[in-house]
Amino acid sequence: MVVSGVLDIHTEEALQDALCEALNQSVRGIDLDLSEVEFCDCSGLNTLLSVRRRALDEGRTVALQVASGVVHRLLSITGTRSLFTVPDEEHENGGAVSGAPAETEGMSLAEADQDLRIELVQLRRAMQTRPVIDLARGVLMASFGLSAEDAWKVLVTLSQNTNTKLHHVADDLVGAVTGAALPEPFQQQVAATVNKLQTEPVTPGVG
Known part of the structure; x- marks a missing residue:
């Protein structure tokens, strides 16, 4: 499919x-x-x-x-x-x-059970962290005028470049809205990634 x-x-x-x-x-x-x-x-x-x-x-x-x-x-x-x-x-x-x-x-039954346990943990984690990740995307979209896709790119890039789990990155970004200090490495990565996205040339569509 x-x-x-x-x-x-x-x-x-x-x-x-x-x-x-x-x-x-x-x-x-x-x-x-x-x-x-x-x-x-x-x-x-x-x-x-x-x-x-x-x-x-x-x-x-x-x-x-x-x-x-x-x-x-x-x-x-x-x-x-x-x-x-x-x-x-x-x-x-x-x-x-x-x-x-x-x-x-x-x-083996033990291996199959292990696989199921991994899936359950990952599914629960994804469901639990989704709200804060969506909030963080909203913060980036509102703060920098980004699309939903570009806001996601910023989150993923920030997570990869700072070796920080995605939901922790989202927590810090949402916390910054309420006055918590955003770590300096995060500030630098956000600024650099947003600047790169905003200055990338737009490829004309074929029509």
């Missing part, structure tokens, strides 16, 4: 419906091609995790085959990339259909 465009709070319902429909029509699950996704935030990630949970309950899989840079970064930051990976045993068998679900085939 090929998914493209923007995956955020405005498109999560449509994404959920499309993925569930594809899952309903599948035998073993769905393979995702996210190479054309231009933007993905916690809303999109929550949707992917939710559908994966449903697929697992039904003995099927949601496997990520190709992803764009923005999707790779989000999965890396949240530690959820491994949850969408098909086990090597399936590739070695040439993708042949077997009696066991691809996600649990060749895995």
Whole structure:
């Protein structure tokens, strides 16, 4: 299944419906091609995790085959990339259909349980941190006149360049609105990233 465009709070319902429909029509699950996704935030990630949970309950899989840079970064930051990976045993068998679900085939019960626990922790974390992350995006959008996508880029860049978890970055940015001091490295990174985004030349569209 090929998914493209923007995956955020405005498109999560449509994404959920499309993925569930594809899952309903599948035998073993769905393979995702996210190479054309231009933007993905916690809303999109929550949707992917939710559908994966449903697929697992039904003995099927949601496997990520190709992803764009923005999707790779989000999965890396949240530690959820491994949850969408098909086990090597399936590739070695040439993708042949077997009696066991691809996600649990060749895995011990302990390994399967560990995988489920990781997913649950990541899903809960994403749900808990989403409000403050969305607030931080709003702060950046209002403060610098950024689009939702550019505000997300600032948050991700700040997280990567300061080696700080995304929700901690968001906490500090929201706290700064109420008078808390924003760490100097954060101020410098925000200023540099915003300046870069605002001075990047706009590529004319082809019409």
